[in-house]
Amino acid sequence: MASFSDLLKTRRSIRDYEDKQIGIELVKEIIAESCLAPNSSNGQPWRFIIVNNKPMMATLSEDSKKNLLSDLEKNPNSPIKNYEGALRNPGFNVFYNAPCLVFIGGSKKIRSLSVDCALAASYFMLLAAEKGLGTCWVGLGSNIKDPELLSSLGMTEEYQIVAPIIIGYPKNIPEIPERAAPQILEVIS
Numbered sequence: 001m002a003s004f005s006d007l008l009k010t011r012r013s014i015r016d017y018e019d020k021q022i023g024i025e026l027v028k029e030i031i032a033e034s035c036l037a038p039n040s041s042n043g044q045p046w047r048f049i050i051v052n053n054k055p056m057m058a059t060l061s062e063d064s065k066k067n068l069l070s071d072l073e074k075n076p077n078s079p080i081k082n083y084e085g086a087l088r089n090p091g092f093n094v095f096y097n098a099p100c101l102v103f104i105g106g107s108k109k110i111r112s113l114s115v116d117c118a119l120a121a122s123y124f125m126l127l128a129a130e131k132g133l134g135t136c137w138v139g140l141g142s143n144i145k146d147p148e149l150l151s152s153l154g155m156t157e158e159y160q161i162v163a164p165i166i167i168g169y170p171k172n173i174p175e176i177p178e179r180a181a182p183q184i185l186e187v188i189s
């Protein structure tokens with residue numbers, strides 16, 4: 001088994017996938033283990049939605065793109081500006097045609113929701129890497145607003161998406177994008 005340190009290097013954001021389905025049971029297994037993540041007061045507010053269906057993912061991608069572009073029109077200085085070209089490209093699927101997508105989110109009422117779900121997401125991505133799978137957190141895929149789509153996903157008014165994560169078999173594992181040296185502001189000893 002690879003050391004944890006090696007695993008951290010193997011887990012990369014994957015944007016190119018084999019055309020191969022991933023078993024729901026395997027996804028559920030990874031989700032179950034992700035729930036071992038630390039979380040505020042052990043409240044476990046995370047909820048998961050599995051979309052193992054490419055046409056549905058393409059529809060979700062289109063809705064998210066449309067809503068991001070509409071937000072950009074209202075706020076032209078938004079950081080989304082950097083992605084405008086891609087979002088206007090009809091061939092661009094924010095989910096990179098991956099075979100499967102997992103939304104991690106939960107009730108907007110929970111104060112620690114984002115932190116708890118991000119920790120579960122982190123575990124999810126590492127567990128997937130350990131099993132030879134690739135993932136990518138796709139923030140651009142969280143702007144789904146169409147009421148019918150939300151309802152078909154089982155998302156109530158209360159549900160907030162924190163982490164849309166695609167998962168599948170990677171075509172290859174890219175190099176680690178360069179990291180800056182950590183900025184340690186103080187060491188008090």
Ligand SMILES: Cc1cc2nc3c(=O)[nH]c(=O)nc-3n(C[C@H](O)[C@H](O)[C@H](O)COP(=O)(O)O)c2cc1C
Nearest residue numbers: 011012013014015094136137138139140141176177
């Ligand atoms: C909150 C968050 C949102 C992200 N959104 C996107 C996205 O919309 N599309 C994308 O291709 N990658 C997205 N990423 C992946 C990052 O681009 C990636 O983690 C970063 O470039 C570092 O690469 P690495 O994950 O391989 O270390 C996101 C990552 C995080 C944590």
